[in-house]
Amino acid sequence: MSEVKSAFEFVSSTEVSSLNLTVEHYQHKKTGAVHYHLASDNQEKVFMVALRTMPKDSTGVAHILEHTALCGSEKYPVRDPFFMMTRRSLNTFMNAMTSSDWTAYPFASQNDKDFDNLLSVYLDAVFFANLDELDFAQEGHRVEFETMDDPSSELVYKGVVFNEMKGAMSSPVSQLWQKISKHLFPTNTYHYNSGGEPAEITNLTYQQLKTFYNSHYHPSNAIFMTFGDLDVAELHEKIDQQALSSFEKQDQKWSVPLEQRLAAPVRIEEAYAVETDDDDSLKNQTHHVIAWLLGESANLKEQLEAHLLSQLLLDNSASPLRKALEKCEFASAPSPMCGLEDSNREMSFMCGIEGSNAADADAFEALVFEVLNTVAETGVAQEEIDAVLHQLEFHQREIGGDGHPYGMQLIFSGMSAATHYGDPVAMINIEPALEALKEDVKNPNFVQNLVKDLLLSNRHFIRLTLRPDSGLGAEELRIEKSKLAKMKAEL
Numbered sequence: 001m002s003e004v005k006s007a008f009e010f011v012s013s014t015e016v017s018s019l020n021l022t023v024e025h026y027q028h029k030k031t032g033a034v035h036y037h038l039a040s041d042n043q044e045k046v047f048m049v050a051l052r053t054m055p056k057d058s059t060g061v062a063h064i065l066e067h068t069a070l071c072g073s074e075k076y077p078v079r080d081p082f083f084m085m086t087r088r089s090l091n092t093f094m095n096a097m098t099s100s101d102w103t104a105y106p107f108a109s110q111n112d113k114d115f116d117n118l119l120s121v122y123l124d125a126v127f128f129a130n131l132d133e134l135d136f137a138q139e140g141h142r143v144e145f146e147t148m149d150d151p152s153s154e155l156v157y158k159g160v161v162f163n164e165m166k167g168a169m170s171s172p173v174s175q176l177w178q179k180i181s182k183h184l185f186p187t188n189t190y191h192y193n194s195g196g197e198p199a200e201i202t203n204l205t206y207q208q209l210k211t212f213y214n215s216h217y218h219p220s221n222a223i224f225m226t227f228g229d230l231d232v233a234e235l236h237e238k239i240d241q242q243a244l245s246s247f248e249k250q251d252q253k254w255s256v257p258l259e260q261r262l263a264a265p266v267r268i269e270e271a272y273a274v275e276t277d278d279d280d281s282l283k284n285q286t287h288h289v290i291a292w293l294l295g296e297s298a299n300l301k302e303q304l305e306a307h308l309l310s311q312l313l314l315d316n317s318a319s320p321l322r323k324a325l326e327k328c329e330f331a332s333a334p335s336p337m338c339g340l341e342d343s344n345r346e347m348s349f350m351c352g353i354e355g356s357n358a359a360d361a362d363a364f365e366a367l368v369f370e371v372l373n374t375v376a377e378t379g380v381a382q383e384e385i386d387a388v389l390h391q392l393e394f395h396q397r398e399i400g401g402d403g404h405p406y407g408m409q410l411i412f413s414g415m416s417a418a419t420h421y422g423d424p425v426a427m428i429n430i431e432p433a434l435e436a437l438k439e440d441v442k443n444p445n446f447v448q449n450l451v452k453d454l455l456l457s458n459r460h461f462i463r464l465t466l467r468p469d470s471g472l473g474a475e476e477l478r479i480e481k482s483k484l485a486k487m488k489a490e491l
Helices: 061-069 081-088 112-127 133-139 160-168 172-184 206-216 232-242 300-314 320-327 358-378 382-397 406-419 424-428 431-440 446-456 472-489
Strands: 008-016 021-028 034-039 045-052 102-109 142-145 155-158 222-228 266-273 286-296 339-341 346-356 461-469
Touching (some): 061 160, 061 206, 300 346, 300 446, 358 461
Antiparallel strands (some): 286 346
């Protein structure tokens, strides 16, 4: 019997002894789609297909597309194949999610037949979505009369994602994160709200959604990741036959450009909406955050150094920066935005306070730099460095938790690197890089130099003051209503 030639070619294989698995890297010959398989004798099989999605505005196109793609496909034209499968499948995990630069469709199951059924539904939803205009209206945005059968009533915006983002963006912490990203990344995709800003979601057209789908939801832009005890040759045949063989290679390469570095820090004040007319209640409601742009997240050495520094400064009440923020006289607490963000192409480190006043911005900045200068001069105790290294090591070997299957957690740890054409295997197998870091920290000035290099001499940082504004919500509503009134007048 002649051997069936695989549609995928083998690229490399790396054993990760600390996790009892082998990471195999394959590439689809025809389209260039990549596949990383984490071979393990675990009975829970995990599958994920992800696409690099890099929006150039805040209409929420990637987020709305993720919802609409699951509303029926060529092979499964029913209204909601996804939720029908949720009810009758033996899955241990089923979801879809939009990040700032990728959209992923993962599932997990311990049953082979169920795995194959889900695989078929997922591949069809991603690569052959129907994208019906009515589904776009339901999931994205539409206009209705406030009283459905009364054409004289006011027009209102409706839509699953529109309402979801209205709820999400009403939280000050969500706005804080979005505004930090906007100013820290002035020129690339992170500048925008990938989930969608309610005021901008309503500008997205059905045609723009389809254009985004056709260009981004293509095998040449896809990353497949799997985990468990799987027959890879069989899986490759299914993925090729059910989806990839229908496509030609796409020349377009989707990637996030590196951010243009700021020559000098930027200090901004922005507002968030609060519902109150009482000026006294607006006191002590301001957030202050300083955020630095660091190196690339796919560089594991730099990522581990940044994690080490972040934890040394902020991990607990005895950590120098956390201690100063907790004891700060002009704030009620450290900001929820404290720590390292390593999921974007370039990492960012931030620290802040909440329950403050706009006038305290300079004092807050002075406090932060005073602490950093002290650490740069005196360093931190060796036992604290050892404790953080131990934590990083423990985190690498930890199994389970988080509500996600173990294999799913491992896949997500390599996801960002794969998105940015880095090496996800290194992110899954951090042992060698940890060993190198343990050697580096033996240099008595290592931590002092890290503080100087990453923060003190890094001029790409922003200081954001987010203050309450009792008139902002009413003004946003007025703008939305006047847009709808104009529309109604033209009906």
